[in-house]
Amino acid sequence: MARIVQKFGGTSVADMARIKAVAETVKRELDLGSEVAVVLSAMAGVTDQLASYASAAGGAHYSPEYDTVLSTGEQVTAGLLALSLQEMGIPARSWLGWQIPIRTDGVHGKARIEAIETQALEQALANGEVPVIPGFQGISPEGRITTLGRGGSDTSAVALAAALGAERCDIYTDVEGVYTTDPRIVSNAKKLEKITYEEMLEMASLGAKVLQTRAVELAMKTGQRLHVRSSYSDVPGTLVVGEEEIVEKELVSGIAYSRDEAKITLVQVADKPGVAAAIFGPLADASINVDMIVQNVSADGKATDLTFTVTKNDLERAVKTIEEKKDELEYSDLVSDLNVAKISVIGVGMRSHAGIAQRMFTALAEKGINIKVISTSEIKVSVLIAEEYTELALRALHTAYGLDDG
Ligand code: ADP
Ligand code: ASP
Ligand code: MG
16 A cells, blocks of 8 residues: 655645645555655645744744744644544544644754654544644654754755655755746746755755755655645646666756845955954854855955855844954955855766856856855856846746746
């Protein structure tokens, strides 16, 4: 008997009609003779609403009470789906994170799953019952409810699929699969039949929110096949698989964007050993992730400019952290810029082909888009541009790499 984990995102459970449709999808899989466990998100928009309540009450982003509030959206949908299934005569029950339990570390707001005890779920499945599990939540070593970071229900689903030894993990969402770029921005984006874990990992971490980065990381580590598909239709979606399963490797498989970027430039920093460590050490200590970094060659051997990016949320803390070190760093000015976006071109084919970056720079130049920072890795090229050009850049690059559909 095939064992399947089905995950439904926020739009797919947005109201009672959608939840009834989810129950029908679960039934179709059961009718094929599969064992099914279901993971759900909160109704679309609910987690944002809960976050604004928690903030208004004074809750710090990364605190136990904040997670107590944020995790409730999924409890509602899990209960409602279990009820809907029961109503159809299908044995089902909800299992909250702590009841399973799904054990995480104690980092509230972005906890990592450490272990899932499967005995109770195995028993439920053996009894012919559908376990309905709220995504996004777990329990800390201190016994408090934790959440896994925004979009974390994807990670719950992949972790459960791995723990239960599921044959497939189906991620049902509001688009038909993974596209060459966000189909809501580029209308002729193409749906990919397959994408490698590595490319999907880059796409997710560079901004494509169709899968949470940690979910892809975990799927790659455990070799869990993912099928990203639509909860509105039955057409095949996109399989996320190992590289060996893909015969024809595209040069560029996708383009991602992120508006969640902020740029900091330190003007005229002393050009001497230890300065970079003195800047980035304290940022790391403050758990601030630094992404792109460029340092100019100093003309006089004494001072140089240093530019780097952080997320918009972290900008204020990053500036404060650096300003506290001003005496030691001896820079003349600190300039920050929130009006930036990062555009990235991704493809495993880049490993063996030259000219990919050049095509990107030419396409952007032709549209008069200025590049502020560049960074590359083996399978991606990223550039930082002014935020207002995001959509123009995505469309121009999509065409330049021959990705347009039809
Ligand atoms: P869910 O609520 O189902 O988890 P999300 O909103 O988290 O759904 O993710 C789906 C959204 O991801 C889509 O509506 C789409 O706008 C966006 N997206 C961004 N990049 C891509 C891409 N390359 N392929 C598909 N969707 C993408
Ligand atoms: N409800 C959570 C969020 O909106 C988790 C998820 O949907 O994956 O981020
Ligand atoms: Mg999501």
